[in-house]
Amino acid sequence: MQVFLQTFIGGMSLGAIYALVAMGFSLVYRTMGLVNFAHGSVVMIGAYIASTFYLSVKLPFALAMAVAIGVTGLIGIIIERVLRPLENKDFDLMLIGTIGFGIVLEALAIIIWGATGRAVPSPVPAAPIDLGGLRIRTYDLVVLAIAAAATALLVYFLQRTKRGAAMQAVAMDHQAATAVGIHVGRSNAMAFMIGAGLAALAGGLVGPLLYVSPAMGGLLGIKGFAGAILGGFGSIPGAILGGLGIGVIDSFAAGQFQGYSELVTFLIFTVIIMIRPTGIFGERTVNRA
Amino acid sequence: MLGRVRRPLAAGLLALGVLFVAACSPPGEEQTGGGGENTGPIKIAIANAQSGQLSSLGAWELKGAKLAIDEWNAKGGINGRQIEIGVFDSQGDPTVGTNVARKIASEGFVAMLGTAESAVTIAMAPILQQAQIPNITSGQSPGLIAVKSPFLFLNGPTSLTYDETLAKHVVDQKGLKTIALITNNGSYGKGEHDSFTKALATRGVTPVADQVVTTDQKDFSAALTNIRQKNPQLIFVGAEEVQSGLIVKQARDLGIKAPFAGAAPQGTPVFLDTAGAANVEGTIVSTPYLSNEVDDASKTFAAAYKTATGEEAEMHGAKAYDGAQILLTALKNSNAAKGKELADAIRAVKHKGLLGDFAYDDTGVGIFATSIGTITSGKLVPAAG
Numbered sequence: 001m002q003v004f005l006q007t008f009i010g011g012m013s014l015g016a017i018y019a020l021v022a023m024g025f026s027l028v029y030r031t032m033g034l035v036n037f038a039h040g041s042v043v044m045i046g047a048y049i050a051s052t053f054y055l056s057v058k059l060p061f062a063l064a065m066a067v068a069i070g071v072t073g074l075i076g077i078i079i080e081r082v083l084r085p086l087e088n089k090d091f092d093l094m095l096i097g098t099i100g101f102g103i104v105l106e107a108l109a110i111i112i113w114g115a116t117g118r119a120v121p122s123p124v125p126a127a128p129i130d131l132g133g134l135r136i137r138t139y140d141l142v143v144l145a146i147a148a149a150a151t152a153l154l155v156y157f158l159q160r161t162k163r164g165a166a167m168q169a170v171a172m173d174h175q176a177a178t179a180v181g182i183h184v185g186r187s188n189a190m191a192f193m194i195g196a197g198l199a200a201l202a203g204g205l206v207g208p209l210l211y212v213s214p215a216m217g218g219l220l221g222i223k224g225f226a227g228a229i230l231g232g233f234g235s236i237p238g239a240i241l242g243g244l245g246i247g248v249i250d251s252f253a254a255g256q257f258q259g260y261s262e263l264v265t266f267l268i269f270t271v272i273i274m275i276r277p278t279g280i281f282g283e284r285t286v287n288r289a
Numbered sequence: 290m291l292g293r294v295r296r297p298l299a300a301g302l303l304a305l306g307v308l309f310v311a312a313c314s315p316p317g318e319e320q321t322g323g324g325g326e327n328t329g330p331i332k333i334a335i336a337n338a339q340s341g342q343l344s345s346l347g348a349w350e351l352k353g354a355k356l357a358i359d360e361w362n363a364k365g366g367i368n369g370r371q372i373e374i375g376v377f378d379s380q381g382d383p384t385v386g387t388n389v390a391r392k393i394a395s396e397g398f399v400a401m402l403g404t405a406e407s408a409v410t411i412a413m414a415p416i417l418q419q420a421q422i423p424n425i426t427s428g429q430s431p432g433l434i435a436v437k438s439p440f441l442f443l444n445g446p447t448s449l450t451y452d453e454t455l456a457k458h459v460v461d462q463k464g465l466k467t468i469a470l471i472t473n474n475g476s477y478g479k480g481e482h483d484s485f486t487k488a489l490a491t492r493g494v495t496p497v498a499d500q501v502v503t504t505d506q507k508d509f510s511a512a513l514t515n516i517r518q519k520n521p522q523l524i525f526v527g528a529e530e531v532q533s534g535l536i537v538k539q540a541r542d543l544g545i546k547a548p549f550a551g552a553a554p555q556g557t558p559v560f561l562d563t564a565g566a567a568n569v570e571g572t573i574v575s576t577p578y579l580s581n582e583v584d585d586a587s588k589t590f591a592a593a594y595k596t597a598t599g600e601e602a603e604m605h606g607a608k609a610y611d612g613a614q615i616l617l618t619a620l621k622n623s624n625a626a627k628g629k630e631l632a633d634a635i636r637a638v639k640h641k642g643l644l645g646d647f648a649y650d651d652t653g654v655g656i657f658a659t660s661i662g663t664i665t666s667g668k669l670v671p672a673a674g
Contacts, residue, residue: 003514006543010510106340115344119534119562128542135543210507211531211563215342219505247508255511258501259474 005134007251013140013209014223015247016147020202021224022231022239023154024195030171030234031191032087037098038079039199040221041105046072046200047212048113051120054207061123068200075105076196080189087188088174102217109214117213143205150201151240154194158236167191171234223250226269232279241280330373331366331625333358333616334398336389336413337405343381343529345559346405346605350427351376352598353609354402356590357617359597367621379404383412394420399627400616401425405605407433408476414438421628423619423635425612427605429553430480434652440632442653444612445577445644448477448484451552451659455525455575456488458661458672459550465523469498469516469547471509471536472527478504481527481552497521504532513540523573526551534563541568548572556662556669557603566667573672577644577659578604580669587643611642615655 021043028036046068053064079101086094126138158164169177170187178184202220210216223246231242249268253261276282335354337347358372366372375398379386386409393401394416400423404410407430417424418438425442426433431449433441459465468489472482482501489496497519500512513536516524524540524547526533533554540549541564550573554560561569581591581602590610594602615638620626623634640647640655647655661672 003511003518006514007511010508010539014508110340114348115340116348116559117342117345117531119559119565121565128544130544137542210535213342213344213531214340215344219507251508251510254502254506254508255515258512259503262503262505 002133003255007255008248009134009136009140011248011251012244013137013143013247014206014250015227015244016140016144017202017206017209017220017243018223018227018246019240019243020147020150020198020205021220022227022243023151023236024198024202025225025228026231026234026236026239027154027198028191028195029228031167032188034091034094034098035225036079036192036195037095037221038101038105039098039195039224040217040219041102041109042072042075042196042199042217043203043206043220043224044109044212044214044217045075045105046196046203047207047216048109048203050200050204051118051207051212052113054123055118055120065201065204068204069197072196072200072203073193076192076194077189079196080185080192084185084188087185106214106217113214115214117211117216119211120207122208139208143209146201146205147240150198151236154198155236157194163187163190223247226266230269230272230279232281235279235281238279238281245280328370330371331620332373332375332396332398334375334377334393334401335403336377336379336386336393336401337403338381338409339376339378341380341382342531343406345530346427347378347381347403349603349605350403350405350609352594352600353602353606354613356594356597356606357610357613360593361617367617367625370625372617379406379409379413381406381409383409386410386413387416389413390416390420393417394422398422399620399625400631402609402612402616403427406476407480410441411436411476414441417441421632423616423632425616425635427608427612428477430476431484432476432480434654438653439629442612442615442635442649443655444608444615445553446656446659447654448480448552449487450657451575452481452484453488454659454661455550455552455573456485456492456494458575459523459573460489460492460494466494467497467519467521467523468494469500469519469521469524470496470527471498471500471502471512471516471524473502473504473506473529473532475504475529477529478527481525485525485527496525502528502532502536504529506532507535509536509539510543513543513545516540517543517545521547523547524549526555528554530554530557530559531563534560534569537564537568537572541565550574552576552659553604556664557605558601561664561667569664570666572664574662574664574669575659576604576662576669577656578607579660579662579671586641590643607643611640611644611647614642615640615647 050064050068053059053067083097122139124139128135128137166182167187174184227243227246228239231238250265253264257264337350338344339347377389390413405427407428410426410428414436418440423440431447472478498516548571552575556574556576591602619634619638636649645656649655662669663672
């Protein structure tokens, strides 16, 4: 039982990160119908900027995160701006464009920070909480709390604000949205910006848990993407559930199947997707591709 | 999926850059052996992970090898010929490695230094053997010997030596019997797992836990909780630097107090930084290069390394430095030979290096000893007793 619960806790912690990554994927997808393959690299850039301002500039961790979110948000806007001429013209080229941005960002990180990577000490120095032999890292609780707050904010933005509603409208029918005076390009840029900000949030938070290196985006990107698909691509609650799900499945597969855990995780993922091709919250708001 | 697509592309770009640099060198190499009749620079390839998760290894290796080569060049090269380096990025990926091997073979390099990843070196070995290009690798997996290439040499001991020395220290000398294992299923981790289990078995010790993780795994809750329940006196880690660091960090978070033990990666700064200095206190490390202050040679090396790179020297740089010295000595002794002649010359080199006294046997291993150190106050110091 102890192993079971401890495994679950371990899975939740990384799951929260995957959930944030998944939300970024989903947000861009629901608005533009586009899979942003540069998303994993944006996570990595976010992690680097957060750790640089935290370690080198010695800003408080929260402030370093804010800077990271700001800078990557800008990167998101740039990506969207460069790709905008292709919107509704050549979808495949747009996809490849995001892959290209991923490569560029990774190369940039190597040029700026070197290929070696860095370790980030935990900003929450408190010892883990001991609950009858179960150990819960205080930092994990912080990560979960921030992820929950980010989700709540995003949902509030999408459902209660005018701009959010405009983005929803673009997601449903971009021509109709244009007809009622919504600026589709601006809405897309917003989606990219928020998506990139979420990526930075995930990257900044995962730094102290893992190790910041130019290659870290690959794995987080894949797991986050899988989380988004699992939950129902385009759905925000789905991204949360899918991300946490992937984290927990991963953790248990690691306990049971050891060296074959990765294989088992994606086998389970495949089976779920075969049974429910649209994911857990399978409403496909977008189908523009 | 994304990463897989992206990396080869990035590699292509990088390789192109390297190619361009390499292409600027004068041509005029032929594959036939022998002879100092050639003029112009001698081309040596340095292949290592310059990008990807294992790039810290590649960076150290490159610095160490380059330092040796620069020293030789400053002294006038080999028989008046300068040594020219071609740097290749293997990304720590066997598939990329084979491409790099083909490139090295077709571009007239006489020898290759690297890689630091056994799996990559093993993948490259058949191509290099066919092209008769001697390769001094920094890998340490017993699998390297199983390749049986007369052109493949190691610049350090194999895992068998590391783990035999470690087992001797912890079981025979310290009398620890309840030992848990956590290793990854990559080439290095697998080698460590098998070597250490074997060394324990000859002492009649069976590990109380034997957890295997994947090379990409980041969360070790399940494996570590299992280990915690067995309450071992010592935990053996067989994984690369970053992953080892994460394992130790998470183990401490889970309340595991037992010391850790392992081979080379556990003695590196990356391991220490990733895990946090307080968490690695007391880690037992089996390494052929304990510190920069062991003797005069290591002090000189460390000083030169610091001047050249601005960083503190560590084991991987030292290994690569030794490997490069051996290769250059062989080139000098054979009057810049190539192919089989050069391989024979490497085998004949007796080198007093930073890691110890090299004398190669038929398997391509030149050194058969490591020392035991413990991490004390964030520094690796020779173990007492």
